[in-house]
Amino acid sequence: MRLSLVLAAAMSMCLFAAVPARADEAVSGGQAAEPASSPSAEKPAKPRHKPLHTPATRLTAQMERDLALDSSQAAKVAEINQKDIEALQALRPTEEEIKQARRKQREILAERDKALKAVLTDRQYREFTEKKEKYEKRMRNMAPAEPE
Numbered sequence: 001m002r003l004s005l006v007l008a009a010a011m012s013m014c015l016f017a018a019v020p021a022r023a024d025e026a027v028s029g030g031q032a033a034e035p036a037s038s039p040s041a042e043k044p045a046k047p048r049h050k051p052l053h054t055p056a057t058r059l060t061a062q063m064e065r066d067l068a069l070d071s072s073q074a075a076k077v078a079e080i081n082q083k084d085i086e087a088l089q090a091l092r093p094t095e096e097e098i099k100q101a102r103r104k105q106r107e108i109l110a111e112r113d114k115a116l117k118a119v120l121t122d123r124q125y126r127e128f129t130e131k132k133e134k135y136e137k138r139m140r141n142m143a144p145a146e147p148e
Contacts, residue, residue: 054082054085055085056078056081056082056085056086057078059081059085060074060077060078060081063077063081064077113129116128
């Protein structure tokens with residue numbers, strides 16, 4: 001049970017990891033680009049090393065502990081985990097795709113509201129919008145701020 005939860009968590013981290021909030025972070029891999037006029041801009045960039053604790057290494061370590069893998073199995077499992085997690089990460093939507101989906105979602109919901117307004121009485125529509133606003137406020141308070 002514990003292993004399946006770890007596996008599910010690792011896979012979902014790969015699919016639904018946060019997209020960089022700024023375009024320069026997406027280009028530079030999470031580090032903000034320095035302006036060209038800055039004195040440190042002439043310094044050569046440090047090579048980026050692969051982090052020691054990637055989702056694949058964490059998952060493999062957990063599997064080694066939980067399943068008592070020998071070194072041969074651990075090496076093969078590490079390759080499998082790395083390949084699969086990279087494939088899942090490739091499925092993550094880009095920042096622009098997320099923005100387009102949000103715009104489309106707002107358009108669909110606006111059309112829905114127009115259609116409902118045509119069907120509901122004024123009292124029903126007012127009650128509907130009050131409940132919707134209350135729900136949206138509750139969701140905004142629970143969720144992290146969305147990049148716009």
